[in-house]
Amino acid sequence: MKLIRFQKLLSSLKTLTAAQSQSVVDNLRKYHDNPILNNLEKELAENPTCPKCHSTSIIRYGQAHGRQRYRCKACLRTFMCTNGTQFFRLHHHDKWLDYVNDMVQGKSLRSCAHQGDMALSTAFFWRHRFLNIAQVTQPQWLEGIVEADETYFRYSQKGQRHLERPARKRGTKATTRGLNKKEWTPVLIAVDQLHHEMDFILSSVSSRNIELTLGTHLSKKCILCTDGHLAYRQLCQNNNISHKISINHTNIEKIFNIQTVNAYHSRLKNWIRRFHGVATKYLGHYLGWFRMLEDQKYENLNTFKLLKIQQHWIKT
Ligand SMILES: [Zn+2]
Incomplete structure (x- = not known):
């Protein structure tokens, strides 16, 4: 704020009532004690990095909107703590x-x-x-005993103006039996013993898709537990990963099952029900949220x- 305007503002404060003054104080406190902004400032001060070129050579560069401004010495851009967030x-x-x-x-x-x-x-x-x-924001690796299984969500164009097909009433059954590709979206979910969880929205459950998604995040020494779908068998064969198949949720060796991932599916589906159907294009957002x-x-x-x-x- 320019000096003249600031002085005018200061002099106008004298005309406030007691309640109005208190309101100004509360609002100022709210603005400057914003824990999220403070957190971002602290993070930037501890790890000074340019959000554009990732250079660590940054300097303080005055103030803007009551907050510290920075300048990158490498790309000369100025930025605030919220840039890139x-x-x-x-x-x-x-x-x-x-x-x-x-x-x-x-x-x-x-x-x-x-x-x-x-x-x-x-x-x-x-x-x-x-x-x-x-x-x-997903973990990088899944380690130890890893359970993987797919679950399905109805394909939805909720919120879109131009539907590729007539609108479907919520809660109605699919028009065809089984998991028709056009009506259902497969989501592969994998969890490990450390409660790391990863999910991937697939175009179809194929060996190639599973290899390109889950395959790139499994640690070499892990043991993969699945329902025995051919795609998982090929993944384990190709990557030399130990594979345990759980049929009807049990395995001769009891610790190898897919109960944890199936329980996750059920909690996820229960939770997502509150949104009364989510558009498939936003499904990844909801999976991340959960x-x-x-x-x-x-x-x-x-x-x-x-x-x-x-x-x-x-x-x-
Ligand atoms: Zn930079």
Whole structure:
């Protein structure tokens, strides 16, 4: 703010009532004590990296909007702590934390919009801005005993203006029996004993697709437990991975089964039901959201887990 305007603002403060003054103080505190921004500032101070060229040679470069601005000595770009994060150019700082809390609780879009006193379209934009990053935040490797199995979601064009086929009423049965490719989307889910979870949306359950997705994240020494689908057998043969087949959820050696991954499927499906069908193009966002909630459950961290994971992703 320019000096003259600032002085005018200061002099106008004298005319405030006691209640109005208190409101100004509360608002200022809310703005400057924003834990998300403080967290981002701290992260940048500890690991100074340019969000554009990833150079570590950055300097402080004045202030903007009451926050520290930085400049990269390599590419000469200036940036703030929110550049390259899901909070970049997102207004209403004071609502971020409550919104993330609502998301952690898995609240519906309408409820998030109502709580945050924002338009439904803004709530939708925020949700998918945050989930865009949740989607790609997956563990690098699955180790030890790994369980893998597919589950299916109905293909949905929810929200799209030009449907490729007539709209289908929610809750109706598929028109054909079995898992028709046009009506169902396969999702491969794999979990290991350390509660690492990965999911992949597949165009079809084929050897090639499984090799290109799950195959690139299995540690060499792992033991893969599956229902014995040919694609998994080929994957294990090609990569020299030990394979245990669990038929009817049991195996002669009891520890090798797919109960954990099937229980995950069922928790995921139960949770996703609250959204009354999700568009297939956003399915990855919802899978990422649920993965974070599950991850948080095991690590018993506070709501910042959602934020920390995202910040970590930005640095890599
Ligand atoms: Zn740079």
